[in-house]
Amino acid sequence: MEFNQPLYDYVVASAKSFEESLDLRPVTPTEDAERALKYFDEPLADKGSEPLDVIKMLNEVGEPGVVSSRGGRYYGFVTGAAMPVSVAANWLAATWDQNAGPYVLSPTAAVVEEVAGNWVLDLLRLPLESGFGFVTGATMASFTALSAARLSLYRKSGYDLKADGIRNAPKIRFVMSEEIHPTIIIGLQYMGYGKNEFEFVPVDDQGRMIAEKLPMLDDMSIVICQAGNVNSGSFDPFEAICAKAKEAGAWVHVDGAFGGWIRASKSRSHLADGMDKADSWSVDCHKWLNIPHDSAIAIVRDKRALQETFGVVAPYLVTGEKRDPDHYTPELSRRARGIEVWAALKHLGRDGMGDLLDRCCNHAKVFASELANMGFTILNDVVINQIVVTMDDESKLDGFIERVQQSGKTWFGPTNWKGRKGFRISVSSYVTTDQDVKIALKAIEDALN
Ligand SMILES: *Cc1c(COP(=O)(O)O)cnc(C)c1O
DSSP states (O other): OOOOHHHHHHHHHHHHHHHHHTTTSOSSOOHHHHHHGGGGOOOOOSSOOOHHHHHHHIIIIIGGGSOOTTSSOBOSSSOOOOOHHHHHHHHHHHHHTOOOSSGGGOHHHHHHHHHHHHHHHHHTTOOTTOEEEEESSHHHHHHHHHHHHHHHHHHHHTOOHHHHOSTTSOOOEEEEETTOOHHHHHHHHHTTOOGGGOEEEOBOTTSOBOGGGOOOOOTTEEEEEEBSOTTTOOBOOHHHHHHHHHHHTOEEEEEOTTGGGGGGOTTTGGGGTTGGGSSEEEEESSSTTOOOSSOEEEEESSHHHHHHHHOOOOTTSOOOSSOOGGGGSSOSSOOOTHHHHHHHHHHHHHHHHHHHHHHHHHHHHHHHHHHHHTTOEEOSOOOSSEEEEEOSOGGGHHHHHHHHHHHSSOBOEEEEETTEEEEEEEOOOTTOOHHHHHHHHHHHHHHHO
């Protein structure tokens, strides 16, 4: 095989100019850049193009149309910025083109992923005997973990779900807070349930489940709580919830998409005390770990339940002593996404990850106090990296948010919180500096006038 030097040289040079432009380019594409995307809209040609021409077109037309979420001033949704070490790991792993399914298809992918998963258990102080699967995002991680939860409860009750199916099965109860992330609902809908079957538990002013308001639980109940409310960043009271659940023999799942990482913070890990007492967890890697999309981990204390749910059994799939990654995920064939998790954690170490989290939280504090000084109202207790903000005259919000977004200096979106319209800032990027926060605050101030 001949190495296509010009092709890869062009990619490296383009990546360099992209990364170097991140501080200067508009945070979201200009209208012209979006309009130019029409050049992609052409009929499939009979004759192909040279690889370098293909990649040149992709870069020249596509790059201006990307959102600069890899820079330090994108605060929309909960969005991390891939660290260079994780992008480099992604490139190398892509050139290896490994299938991280069965061990025999890629010993490197299997081993590196196993190490990375064990590091995450260690870093988040979760039970070390847990099984874990590397999936695309927290949505799939929750679907994966909840599927294993269901199988585990049925196994205990003596019902063989895989043989006898869901239609004849005894009922499972799903208990969750009124503030649960919508992707939990979607995940349960993939599993065949409907919203009207769920039991919703009231929350307090920060969006935390009120443990005293939990219904009576039993050994066919799955309680779903969260580490990091997507608006306020608040944490459900895990100690109290898990105590009640344990007593009843119920299962507890924690959606820790971004907030779950707070267990690695030196100053704020107490917010997630008791999270380790749950039975399963979902954590996103493409958010606060700051690695490329798509990446998340489903973690299940009852490792065998995860294996029994997803292990593909076929005569041609040999299984041995080694860990087969595909026995822990809905997918059989997939990319070796665990390699980026390994690279990020090897680079950061325990201290580096703790510092990354604390830096984001400290920037959030600055945003909150400066915005309050400007006359905005902060609607949440800013405990981690999330700030929910509003202004006295809510009718001015839409215009204000639009002016900020159009400034190209920073980006965040609207939200609703406790009956108030507002906007939401999430500082999730390793690269955000004090200077970035200043520039964003200036853009906010300008948009007020
Ligand atoms: C982002 C998020 C999700 C969904 O994660 P994806 O990676 O987009 O699938 C679920 N729960 C919470 C709390 C989130 O912040």
